[in-house]
Every structure is written in structure tokens, then in C-alpha cells.
Amino acid sequence: MNFKKVVAAATVSMMLTGCGIYNKYEQKVEAPANAFGADAGMLGSTAAQGEGTLAQMSWREFFTDPMLQQLIEQVLANNTDLNSARIAVEKSQASLTAARMAYLPALSLAPQGTLSSFDKSAAVKTYNLPLQLSMDIDVFGSITNKKRAAKAVLLQAQLRQDAVRANLVSVTAQQYFLLQVLDRQLEILLQTDSLWNKSLETEQALWENGKAYSTAVNQMEASYLSVKTQIVDTRRNIRAVENAICKLLAVSPQHISRQKWGSSMLHHAEAMGDVEQRMFDTKYLRIGVPAQMLENRPDIRMANHAMEEAFYNTAAARSAFYPSITLNGSAGWTNSAGGMVVDPGKMLLTAMAQLTQPIFARGKLIANKKIAQLTEEDLQKKYVQTVINAGNEVNEAMADCMAARDKHAYFRRQVEVLHEAYTGTHELMDNGKASYLEVLKAQESLLDAQLGAAMNMYDAAQAVIELYIALGGGSK
Numbered sequence: 001m002n003f004k005k006v007v008a009a010a011t012v013s014m015m016l017t018g019c020g021i022y023n024k025y026e027q028k029v030e031a032p033a034n035a036f037g038a039d040a041g042m043l044g045s046t047a048a049q050g051e052g053t054l055a056q057m058s059w060r061e062f063f064t065d066p067m068l069q070q071l072i073e074q075v076l077a078n079n080t081d082l083n084s085a086r087i088a089v090e091k092s093q094a095s096l097t098a099a100r101m102a103y104l105p106a107l108s109l110a111p112q113g114t115l116s117s118f119d120k121s122a123a124v125k126t127y128n129l130p131l132q133l134s135m136d137i138d139v140f141g142s143i144t145n146k147k148r149a150a151k152a153v154l155l156q157a158q159l160r161q162d163a164v165r166a167n168l169v170s171v172t173a174q175q176y177f178l179l180q181v182l183d184r185q186l187e188i189l190l191q192t193d194s195l196w197n198k199s200l201e202t203e204q205a206l207w208e209n210g211k212a213y214s215t216a217v218n219q220m221e222a223s224y225l226s227v228k229t230q231i232v233d234t235r236r237n238i239r240a241v242e243n244a245i246c247k248l249l250a251v252s253p254q255h256i257s258r259q260k261w262g263s264s265m266l267h268h269a270e271a272m273g274d275v276e277q278r279m280f281d282t283k284y285l286r287i288g289v290p291a292q293m294l295e296n297r298p299d300i301r302m303a304n305h306a307m308e309e310a311f312y313n314t315a316a317a318r319s320a321f322y323p324s325i326t327l328n329g330s331a332g333w334t335n336s337a338g339g340m341v342v343d344p345g346k347m348l349l350t351a352m353a354q355l356t357q358p359i360f361a362r363g364k365l366i367a368n369k370k371i372a373q374l375t376e377e378d379l380q381k382k383y384v385q386t387v388i389n390a391g392n393e394v395n396e397a398m399a400d401c402m403a404a405r406d407k408h409a410y411f412r413r414q415v416e417v418l419h420e421a422y423t424g425t426h427e428l429m430d431n432g433k434a435s436y437l438e439v440l441k442a443q444e445s446l447l448d449a450q451l452g453a454a455m456n457m458y459d460a461a462q463a464v465i466e467l468y469i470a471l472g473g474g475s476k
Helices: 002-019 066-078 080-101 142-208 214-249 290-296 298-319 364-430 436-470
Strands: 106-109 112-116 124-137 324-337 340-356
Touching (some): 066 142, 066 214, 080 142, 124 340, 142 214, 142 298, 142 436, 290 364, 298 364, 364 436
Antiparallel strands (some): 106 124, 112 124, 124 324
16 A cells, blocks of 8 residues: 555656646756857957956946936936836735745634524524634645746846836936037037137128128128027037936936036046047957856846746646645634534534646636747747847947047047148138138038037947946946
8 A cells, every 4th residue: 555655656746747847947048159249359359357347347336427426326216217116126026925925824714693583483693703724735836836936027027127227327327428518519619609700700801891792791600600509509408408317317407417528437447548538449348258248137137037937837837737735624613513502602623625626627727828838938039039139239339339439530630630721721811812611611610520529429428338238237
């Protein structure tokens, strides 16, 4: 008899193991080997052995501007989206606690009283004061798999909170740098306004002395007024960016304090020489290897835990095909002893075990299992796509850094030669050796180059920030 019990137990154990209802999740989906792309080696240097990557730096280390640090802290403290993510984490924690408590018995007090009379006889009072207990026995892993799935949901919620935090850090920093660049462009426009006003006065003087035509004065004035309109537009853009930051802060529109462009650059301690190149030169950007990105990026880790949740949901769907065992019992006082009433009441004890084996559930169990398996397959595909998207973001950010680096040198030289051309042409016009059209062309080209150089610096800052976030930085 004992031998038969051992054989039966072994058989059941093998069946359960074969069905996988007690197996723990192990990631089996392989990510692309070269997530950064085939030309990643051309885009930037990887971290040497033992060195950290950009993603391993906290945002307080990465952004050295104290005003920007304070602004990010305020956004993280006040932002509504981040608060919603925090609440979602707390909800998931409550769900996990409930899933863990499912192993324990349910206890309830269910007092009951009746008053009955037969054929106008004296009323009989009966009562029951039972303490009822019910407990599900997790023989086939249903409770265990639901608990593990709830834990995977909690981990996803925590990583979603990290992703929201990283996005807020990124957006806040980009908006802050955009404000600085707009301030720089406004400074350029105000300087240009003063210079072009002098050019207009010079042309008016030449016209009054009969040395220039009125059309030249009109052209000069029209060009001068175009700078005035750009000043208005730039000031309006500054107000729009400040308002956007205020929305992140969840406060009413107000001025955003900031330092002057170039006061504090992004952290590249190894960079020397040109302070602007500390912002975006790819030889100082340590991107690391794709495996590090998989460890740091919240969305990739979240996709992995989504597969884990689906794995346990599938296991729970399999468990539903097996019997469920429930223990019920009650203990208390009653004065109803079957066919007679006793007073005072006596102790009543009951115990019952129930086994329920599904036989026909109108296809619901089969459908649930199929849906769970399809969901698991879908999330596996999405995980691979998430890794591909992440690698693409890194590749794009590095390419943007390289483009900004190359354009930086061209813009710098362009501004130098156009400034020389403008100065020389203006002197020639003063001596009557150059036309106003040459001066107009020179000064407009110089302004475009100066504004373009300033915007290229913002593009560079944006590219490095996006690279930092794409590698998994900003969440801590």
C-alpha cells in the first residue's frame, strides 16, 4: 500500500513538472547581438574595461548646472505624471500583498437567528454563532502562479515609474538648454539690431548728401525691421518654453531662472580645450556595450517582466484544468441541535473538505489557456522590438552628436569669415566703393550663421541628453 502511494505521488509530481505549472520564469528570448548597429564602432568610443558608461552616472552627476539640478528636483517633486506612476506602484504593491495573503485561511463571523412557529404554537427561537473558516489548498500552483504574476506586475510598475522619471529629467534638461540658446539668440539679435541701426543711419546720411538712392535706404530699413520682428518672435518663444517648463512643474506660468549659455556644460571630465566640445564630442562619450543598455533601460527591463507576468498567467491557466481543494470549517455556539432546541446553547463543530474537478466549462478554460499562450508569444516579439528600438535610439543620438560636432567647426569658421566680410564691406560702403546690396547680403549672412551656430549647440546638447537617456540613464 505504501509503495502504491509513493508511485502515485511520483506520477503526480512528474505530471505537474511536465506541465510547467510550478516552473519559475527564465528569460529565453535572445536580444539582437549588435543592438547599436553595424557601424557602432564608427559612432563613438565604448567604455574601457572597468570604466563606467554615461548611463551609470546619476542625473546630478551628468548635469552640472546647479540651477538645472534644482529645476529637475522641483519637477520630480511636483509633476503629476510621476505622482500617478508612484500611485500605480502602490496599487501594485497592494495587489501583491493580497496575492500573498491568498495562502492564508479566510475567517468570518456569521451569526444567525430565526424565530419560527408551527400551527399557532409558541414561537421557537434558535440561533447560531459560528466562526467560519475557509482555505484553498494550493496543490496545483494556482495561487503560487498568481502571486508570481502579481510580483511581475509590481516590478513593471516600478520600472514604469523609473521611465517616467528619466523622461522628465530629459525633457526638463532639453527645455532648460533651449531657454539658454534662445537667450543667446536674443543677445545676438539685440547686438545686430544696434549694428544695423548704425548701418541704416549711415545710408540715410549718404542719401541726404546725394551719394545714395532712396531705394538703398528703404532696403536697409526693411532689413533692419526684419531683425525687430525676429526679436519679438524670440521673446515669444522664450515665454512658450518657460510655460512648458511650468506645466512640468505643475505651477502657474512664471519666469524660469537659468544661467547664461556656457556657464555649466554637461559632465565630461576628460575633455580639455574647447569648452563647447565638452558637450558633444563623441570621443568623450562612453556608450558601453548593448548588454549594459539592457540592464539599465527601464523599458527593456519592463518588457522582460511583462514576459514574466505572461509566463505565470499561462501557468495559472494550465492550473485551472486541475482539481481545486477547499477546506471549510466552523466552530461556535448554537441552541439548534438538529430536530430539537436546547437552551442554553451548546458548542457546534463542523469540518468539510471539498475537491472540485472541472469537467466541462463551456470551453472557457481552453480559451483562457490559448489567450494566455498567445499573449506570451506577443510579448516575446515585443521584447525583441523594444531592444531594436532602443539600439536605434542610441545609434540616432550618436549620429546626431557626430553631425553637431562636424557642423560646429564649420559654423565657427563661417562666422569668422562672414564677420570679416561684413566689416570690410561696410568700410568699402563708407568710402563709396561698395553698394548697399553688398552690405545687406554680408550682414544678413552673418546673422544667419550666428543664429545657426547657436541652434547647433542646442542640437548638440539635445543629442547628448538623448544618448544619455537611450543608454538607460536619468532614472536614478
